[in-house]
Amino acid sequence: MSLTVLMNAGPWLSVPPPGYGGIENVIATLVPELRRLGVRVVLASVDSSTLPVDEKFSVFPDGQFHALQRPYNQVCGISQAHLSGVVRVLHSRDDIDLVHDHVEAVGLATLAAMGPDAPPALHTLHWDLAKHPELYGNLDGGDRVRVSGVSASQLARAPRALREHSVGHVHLSTPLAVGADRRPRADKGDHLITLGRINPGKGQDVGARLAHRVGVPLVLAGPVGPYHRPEDLAAAGDEARQNPDVRFFYDEVAPHVDGDLVRWVGTVAGQERDDLVAGARASLFPLRWEEPGGTAVVESLALGTPVVATARGCLPELIENGRTGLLTTDEDELGDLLLAAGLLDPDECRREAALRFTPAVMAERYVDLYERVRQLAATPRLQPA
Ligand code: UDP
Numbered sequence: 001m002s003l004t005v006l007m008n009a010g011p012w013l014s015v016p017p018p019g020y021g022g023i024e025n026v027i028a029t030l031v032p033e034l035r036r037l038g039v040r041v042v043l044a045s046v047d048s049s050t051l052p053v054d055e056k057f058s059v060f061p062d063g064q065f066h067a068l069q070r071p072y073n074q075v076c077g078i079s080q081a082h083l084s085g086v087v088r089v090l091h092s093r094d095d096i097d098l099v100h101d102h103v104e105a106v107g108l109a110t111l112a113a114m115g116p117d118a119p120p121a122l123h124t125l126h127w128d129l130a131k132h133p134e135l136y137g138n139l140d141g142g143d144r145v146r147v148s149g150v151s152a153s154q155l156a157r158a159p160r161a162l163r164e165h166s167v168g169h170v171h172l173s174t175p176l177a178v179g180a181d182r183r184p185r186a187d188k189g190d191h192l193i194t195l196g197r198i199n200p201g202k203g204q205d206v207g208a209r210l211a212h213r214v215g216v217p218l219v220l221a222g223p224v225g226p227y228h229r230p231e232d233l234a235a236a237g238d239e240a241r242q243n244p245d246v247r248f249f250y251d252e253v254a255p256h257v258d259g260d261l262v263r264w265v266g267t268v269a270g271q272e273r274d275d276l277v278a279g280a281r282a283s284l285f286p287l288r289w290e291e292p293g294g295t296a297v298v299e300s301l302a303l304g305t306p307v308v309a310t311a312r313g314c315l316p317e318l319i320e321n322g323r324t325g326l327l328t329t330d331e332d333e334l335g336d337l338l339l340a341a342g343l344l345d346p347d348e349c350r351r352e353a354a355l356r357f358t359p360a361v362m363a364e365r366y367v368d369l370y371e372r373v374r375q376l377a378a379t380p381r382l383q384p385a
Contacts, residue, residue: 003039003098005040007102010104012065013065020223029359030359031051033360042057043056043057048063060082064078083110097370098370101124104126104127108123108145120374120376120377121141125292137161150293151313153316154290154292167369170369172357177298180302189279191279193218194218194283195283198222199248202287203285206288207220216281222266224246224264226243249264277300277305281341285308286309290312297309301352302354303349307325308327309325325344
């Protein structure tokens, strides 16, 4: 295939990311598979990115994530500066067939505002679409700019103008799904795990309360705001409370963290993360929001750990109730499901992941969408008579 794609990863983190970085991880997973399929990839990122690509350009030397703690008027120029660099590149060359953009709000706005000479663009929506109603509600990308979601349920709740630009969704994937059905079974411990940012939407307070109710050990893994380790949060003192996720942790979660039945272990990575998940009797997602894509959900399946979750957002699309997990809309019933999760077969979870959630499956689906976006851009809309 001779297709050159400008992959816009944005200015916030390098690709692959040094630690937490959902979008950058998706790009790091997608790009090698696209290149295997013959796509040339020009990466717009920061200079410290190490992902092998055909070409790379950047405006910033390193990820600017740290700046996101600053007030809006001191940070709003960063993504604009990065996008200005992208626009300059697009104006200076004619070999880019398509832009695949991942930069929240400003990526979509900039690409939609570019004239008809710009290449077709696909903007992937990685987040909650209730955000940015002013932008999404009035979007006009013409025939050239389209969006894709990370689940059907996410797009179903999108504002109409955004849905009219949609070419569909692509589920998230994980490298852990490759050969997941052939890996030996992990020894299961007794614990449950929640893996993700600790915040109200992910509902770790509910999880911690339920763990005490049913008497099952629960490991809470993930950062609290910008703090990755319990000792860093403790060292930050009262000032840390300015962050809403820190306040949520102290007020709603910490009272249930006794260091014995319920433990917060901070962010875990690599083998430590995989062992904790693979050894758990279930992964718990006691959601209080409409989870858009759920990377940690597909990772859990790939590691042979059934999912117990609130049936919200993408969960019913990713989990087959009764086979790869147990879902309910009732918070109280979640506790009973935690006890029943041990009856599910870990091999069913790993088989499902190997079938549906590999990087190759994701890349093939994106290549289809690239073709669709290019076709739509080449077919002007019918004008009313
Ligand atoms: N994650 C991790 N260590 C942690 C907590 C989370 O590596 O301690 C990773 C997790 O494995 C997943 C990502 O962070 O790859 C979270 O992505 P998800 O889509 O589940 O949630 P988001 O934070 O993007 O809403």
